[in-house]
Amino acid sequence: MRRFNFSDPGFEAAFAAFVEERRETPEDVDVAVRDVLTAVRAEGLAAVLRYGKLFDRAEVDETNIRVTIEEIEAGAAQCAQEVREAIAFAAGRIRSYHERQRPADAWFTDEAGVQLGWRWTPIEAVGIYVPGGRAAYPSTVLMNAVPASVAGVDRIAMVTPPGRLQPAVLAAAKEAGVTEIWRVGGAQAVAALAYGAGPIRPVDKIVGPGNAYVTAAKRRVYGTVGIDALAGPSEIVVVADGANNPEWIAADLLSQAEHDPAAQAILISDDEAFADKVAAAVERQLTSLATGADAAASWRDHGAVVIAPLDEAPRLVDLIAPEHVEFAMDEPERLADRVRHAGAIFLGRHAPEAIGDYVAGSNHVLPTSRAARFSSGLSLYDFIKRTSIVKCDEAAFAALGPATVALADAEGLPAHARSAAIRLGRG
Structure with a gap:
């Protein structure tokens, strides 16, 4: 100290x-992660299963890689009643907090007669990484899955390292409404979510904490998919x-x-x-x-x-x-x-x-390593996206068109300029 x-x-x-x-972690893991991602992208499920046996010593194959609904129910039932009640209590508070974050759509007409606005829509598919190494974290399930559910995400796919799934984790998944759980961890899990692997369909965004390999994998797949942060x-x-x-x-x-x-x-x-x-x-x-x-x-x-x-x-x-x-x-x-x-x-x-x-009720997925200088914790906004909307009639376009032509010409983009000029009757 x-x-x-x-x-x-x-x-x-x-x-x-x-x-x-x-x-x-000082260890350089990027090269190893790159090789895993390349293999999973090329070989799909075969590479995922191979790395699972190599890194996790897991006896997982295509028949048991997915956790069944029956397994979720049975595992959740083994969770102590006091813990189940605490999970439900926490989930309710997390749900209420994140529901208050929901932004409003907008639609207005400005002084030029242009109709403008924006619309918020949920991400279609999200992958949640739940660690299983040092400890089992049902709170990780809740903090990631509940806001995604509140946002209206259509599909929530959870991955977690193979081994005995802790009853509390399954109870949290059940409480959050997660029914798609895969026995796969590490960089290969991130690759499977990003690129798809056999029955594991690709997602649009990956959230959740992990070790150095998981973090390095998230960094590498960013752009193919969105990520929450590098924890x-x-x-x-x-x-x-x-x-x-x-x-x-x-x-x-x-x-x-x-x-x-x-x-x-x-x-x-x-x-x-x-x-x-x-x-x-x-x-x-x-x-x-x-x-x-x-x-x-x-x-x-x-x-x-x-x-x-x-x-x-x-x-x-x-x-x-x-x-x-x-x-x-x-x-x-x-x-x-x-x-x-x-x-x-x-x-x-x-x-x-x-x-x-x-x-x-607030989210515990937060920026670390001084990232709070430029980023925020996980929230409803991580699971929704904003689309701008523009509508012009002839009179509104007449007000915007000349400046559009001038700026396009200034940037040396003649097709841009023509797209506006032709509507102004200039050619």
């Missing part, structure tokens, strides 16, 4: 260097004053550190004695955490404690541009309203990031 003090000489340079450090390691910044319970803040920091050894947790506080108590609480909690090995590596290699005036916190948060930021204090809006770059903001002492991961 690194420690920075705002009053130290060289703070700005040292902190900026820390923020710029890379935390992505990096999880991250959290907690801005906390000394009036907090240090055990609470330590738990909040570890809630992201436990995801991955490359995850990052940062505390910003104006109270050095309090910050010391939080750091001690982190060490205590690590000893009893089942995910303690990953969390300890994350805290050791990428964690930080920053002692700084709270008025400086918004500027420091913007430099980090984190996935999540908590403002654990009274009147948190006073500082939070000044933050420009963050995937999600949690306000007050009783709004830990964990509720955003599951049941708040």
Whole structure:
């Protein structure tokens, strides 16, 4: 864990260097991914099954690669009642939140008599990648599939690495209305969704997190299909004053550190004695955490404690541009309203990031690796697209035509100019 003090000489340079450090997997996976994509594109299902046996040691063939409706039902039924109820509760809140994001179509006539507007329509087919390596994540299913369903996506195809499908994942799929699930993971799953592979028909967009191979594959297929984002390691910044319970803040920091050894947790506080108590609480909690090995590596290699005036916190948060930021204090809006770059903001002492991961209703698929400077978290807008509409009668075209001709001529595009000029009777 690194420690920075705002009053130290060289703070700005040292902190900026820390923020710029890379935390992505250093292994070069792009060449391997390229070969997988090329093979799947050329050979289809045969390559998908071959790579499944090679990488996942999976006994999957064309007869069992698709999870049947009966398997979904049976698996969901094995999920504990308490978990099923929590999944339904979360899904309802996610659905309600994303329904409020629905934009309106528009149609109007401007001062030139031109009729203009736009229309929103859902993407036709979406693929959802659900990781199955480190853990099973029913929340990933909900956060991706529920907004797609709300948007009106016709077909939602879910892929997940072969092996035992966790009952909670199947319960989440059932709750979200996902009936097309394929036992395939890694870069070959991304390739199958992008290009098609036997019974796996291609989709129009791929969403959902994955490892370095999945991320590299998504980067390579972008353009053939859309993607949501290139996910990096999880991250959290907690801005906390000394009036907090240090055990609470330590738990909040570890809630992201436990995801991955490359995850990052940062505390910003104006109270050095309090910050010391939080750091001690982190060490205590690590000893009893089942995910303690990953969390300890994350805290050791990428964690930080920053002692700084709270008025400086918004500027420091913007430099980090984190996935999540908590403002654990009274009147948190006073500082939070000044933050420009963050995937999600949690306000007050009783709004830990964990509720955003599951049941708040907002989406937990958020920009990482400073991408909050230019992108947003997953939302309804990722599953719909806007089409512009233009209508002119003769009088309206007469108002627009001459400027069209002038601009087309200026750009050296005579056919463009003629298309307008001919309607103006100029030739």
